[in-house]
Amino acid sequence: MGQNRRQDPLPKLSEKEMTVKKMFDRIAPKYDFLNRLITFRLDVVWRKETIKQLKPASGSIILDVACGTGDLCRALQKAGAEPIGLDFSRGMLISFNSIAPLINADALKIPLKNSSLDGATCGFALRNFVDIKPFLSEVSRVLKPGSQLAILEVDQPENKLIRIGHSFYFSKIVPFIGKIFSDKEAYRYLPRSVVYLPSENELHKLLKNSGFSEVQKIRLTGGIAQLLIAQKQN
Numbered sequence: 001m002g003q004n005r006r007q008d009p010l011p012k013l014s015e016k017e018m019t020v021k022k023m024f025d026r027i028a029p030k031y032d033f034l035n036r037l038i039t040f041r042l043d044v045v046w047r048k049e050t051i052k053q054l055k056p057a058s059g060s061i062i063l064d065v066a067c068g069t070g071d072l073c074r075a076l077q078k079a080g081a082e083p084i085g086l087d088f089s090r091g092m093l094i095s096f097n098s099i100a101p102l103i104n105a106d107a108l109k110i111p112l113k114n115s116s117l118d119g120a121t122c123g124f125a126l127r128n129f130v131d132i133k134p135f136l137s138e139v140s141r142v143l144k145p146g147s148q149l150a151i152l153e154v155d156q157p158e159n160k161l162i163r164i165g166h167s168f169y170f171s172k173i174v175p176f177i178g179k180i181f182s183d184k185e186a187y188r189y190l191p192r193s194v195v196y197l198p199s200e201n202e203l204h205k206l207l208k209n210s211g212f213s214e215v216q217k218i219r220l221t222g223g224i225a226q227l228l229i230a231q232k233q234n
């Protein structure tokens, strides 16, 4: 029984969008609290680093794709930018706690004009998309040439020891904490959804094929998270 539970399949691609949307609707009220607890507040540090690397100009319009409850929007505002949040989960947007304008939409069909934005961010959402290609081509379409995209995501550490500890923590401890405070299924899915992430090379290729150049990967906290910075080609 325990073994079967551990082997629960990830949602089929055809069901992924609805499963993910419903899951975030459900966990939204406690999402921020659980994020801080599970990452020992490292998520706050990683978002700060994202903004530091993006260096948004004052008053620049930055789209935060899959904004969730708005942590990156708040950090962008603090830095003087004018973020717009976009997310398909109404639950997450109801729990949104920034004053940025919001769009309730799919990241794979962004309802904004071509070359209308000064930059974009996307935090911890890549692995939740049904397909990464249409997301990147949509972001590329709405960005002005020369502007930057910052993608913050979890990662698999390269160091073997860190990888073993990290894997144990995320496969055993995180679902347990999720079960106590929020939703067991969701906090079992979230760590496992890392398997949806393409390899570093594939991700670079996808970014380049979507019109981005100067792709840079920054490993955060021993490689348990990653920050990708890419520039929309002129």
Ligand SMILES: C[S@@+](CC[C@H](N)C(=O)[O-])C[C@H]1O[C@@H](n2cnc3c(N)ncnc32)[C@H](O)[C@@H]1O
Pocket: 020, 021, 024, 065, 066, 067, 068, 069, 070, 071, 072, 086, 087, 088, 089, 092, 105, 106, 107, 108, 122, 123, 124, 125, 128, 129, 130
């Ligand atoms: C792990 S949360 C991250 C939220 C926020 N960016 C952060 O840094 O905390 C993932 C978010 O992606 C959103 N999401 C997933 N797929 C999406 C899609 N296709 N379109 C829009 N939002 C999506 C979910 O609703 C959820 O709010």
